[in-house]
Amino acid sequence: MAEVEETLKRIQSHKGVIGTMVVNAEGIPIRTTLDNSTTVQYAGLLHQLTMKARSTVRDIDPQNDLTFLRIRSKKHEIMVAPDKEYLLIVIQNPCE
């Protein structure tokens, strides 16, 4: 149990990482390092996007599954790792 906490701490303290959050299957954030409004916004939008992406991948081949989703924008990169029940979202600025 502590391992996961440590991992999340490490990720948060990694170079360029702006924020991390854990979202459950219904799109409700469980853990976050950002402020509430931003978190809720990210959680809602990314949850839908991840569901859509996963549905797409699996529709093409049901034996396949989505491993992670990366959205690189001008300002930063949003990385989403879906799990069976949870969603881990990390926002990083890679070029710092």
Next chain:
Amino acid sequence: MPPKQPPRRQSINAGRGTRKRDEDSGTEVGEGADEWAQSKATVRPPDQLELTDAELKEEFTRILTANNPHAPQNIVRYSFKEGTYKLIGFVDQLAVHFSQVGNLIPKDSDEGRRQHYRDKLVAGSQESAKVVLSEAEILEEEEESKEAEAEAGSQTDVPAAEAAEKVTQEELMTPKQPKERKLTNQFNFSERASQTFNNPLRDRECQMEPPPRTNFSATANQWEIYDAYVEELEKQEKTKEKEKTKTPVAKKMGKMAMRKMTSMESQSDDITKVTQAAKIVERMVNQNTYDDIAQDFKYYEDAADEYRDQEGTLLPLWKFQNDKAKRLAVTALCWNPKYNDLFAVGHGSYDFMKQSRGMLLLYSMKNPSFPEYIFSSESGIMCLDMHVDHPYLVVVGHYDGNVAIYNLKKPHSQPSFRSSAKSGKHTDPVWQVKWQKDDMDNNLNFFSVSSDGRIVSWTLVKSELVHTDVIKLKVEGSTMEGVEGLQLHTVGCGTAFDFHKEIDYMFLVGTEEGKIYKCSKSYSSQFLDTYDAHNMAVDAVSWNPYHTKVFMSCSSDWTVKIWDHTIKTPMFIYDLNSGVGDVAWAPYSSTVFAAVTTNGKAHVFDLSINKYEAICNQPVVAKKKNKITHVQFNPIYPIIIVGDNRGHVTCLKLSPNLRKMPKEKKGQEVQKGPAVEIAKLDKLLNLVREVKTKI
């Protein structure tokens, strides 16, 4: 036309010379009627039409025809035969003014006959009824006479009987009546009504709490259906397994375990389920940070090599370090045989005076900032090896002489199996351990060599380590006569060993005295061969991965020597100006090897290109005091990892010149494979041998 004629006559009577055209009928009155009515005085109505005499005398002819004025005169019907509309010549002129359905039926028709028959029946029954009535009257008279005679007590019965008879008569009568009059009621119907008190109505209600509701919605995609099927399959398989291993004890245990599991799950934080995702994300974040390095690793090929004329370079990639292992030197490196990006680093200390704890870290190239697995031990780790078939088993040898096996699949940081003083641990640091093939009972076993002069074979029998001394290293010619006539043997100190790739039982041992012994697993007292290799301790020995006869050794006496095991003298000798920590053969070529020295440099040699000098000679670690202790080639990728005595591991990429394959002649296919490698080395060796024999 009788109803219409009188009013017409009246109008004619009313006015002379007046003619009103009756639009309704085409009949006319002849002129005779005019003459007949002339005798009376005429009265002119005020709105009479003014006509001249000539007009008055005008004759209008009227024709009486049998045509129906209302009938249409020009009916057209579409003729399919000719395809056009055709005028129908003859139009029906019949005009019906009045019609009524009568009630006369012809005698001979069905209905007429039926009615006649019915009438007959009625007449017959009426006669019989008359007869019955007369009989009844007679009976009544008789009864009445009887009444007078009967006692008062039975009077009530008789009227009841009479009433009953009357009823029966009436009943007899009534079936005949429907024949005459169809509409009468068949039953002697009397209506009798009574009203009871209406009970007051009261409403009684009961309301519960509505059951909780949730909205449920789902989609049925192809993959959801697939998932459901997979789950079903798994359940079925589980039930099958459970059936196979059925015992009541096991069931109880199973239940207990289940209960524990469920309670654990409910207690544990939701966070633990994110482990997998967290790992992936950490790697992604690292990949972003070290993006250029990752790209270099994959794609960068030093273009400058073309101009460098056979020399190559080592491109530094990642640097792996961990705070916990900061002050510990890297004492062992090993790539995982299954996962090409995973490698193990053993930490300990070479310093005799400063002995502290040890660590075993496993890193993945995908995550350079933190190790995948961390194990710590009380004593420094001096060597390690990963099993080829079971890549999760790592055997380590400690400074205090113990050996231990770590199972990566199990989460605890303690070794799964450990030797102890009782189970025959070494009395000196274990310098090298190597896994062997499973023995005949399918038990895992490995060998270890130590400075106490013993080479021990350890077997894992039913979760216990059992040891057998394979060989004891004795220094030849050093048996002394000790006190009381005991023969003392000076024990040699083994520092390195390597097993032959193909000849299973043969192996080489390097000692602290600088000798290399060729031994066999089956002979425990004698060596097959001895080589006077070095002047100082042999740090590493290694068989060539392709050529079965060639091996290499390095030592702190600054030299690296390449041998043919049939010949007592080395084939090649290289002096590297500094104590050599480690040598390793490259997995892709039989003529390439790397050596690392204590002055922080890495040397790469390729015998097929340059027999006398290194083709790459590069300082790898930053500070000069940093000694490089070990080097390992990655079996797949063109990278090497180098460990130093500060606890850092650096990953370097070999430039193309270092990985050169022989140039293909035009038209000939490039042959690859072990045979080619062997042939390559053979050629070189032959050259050397020729030189030697000549000398």
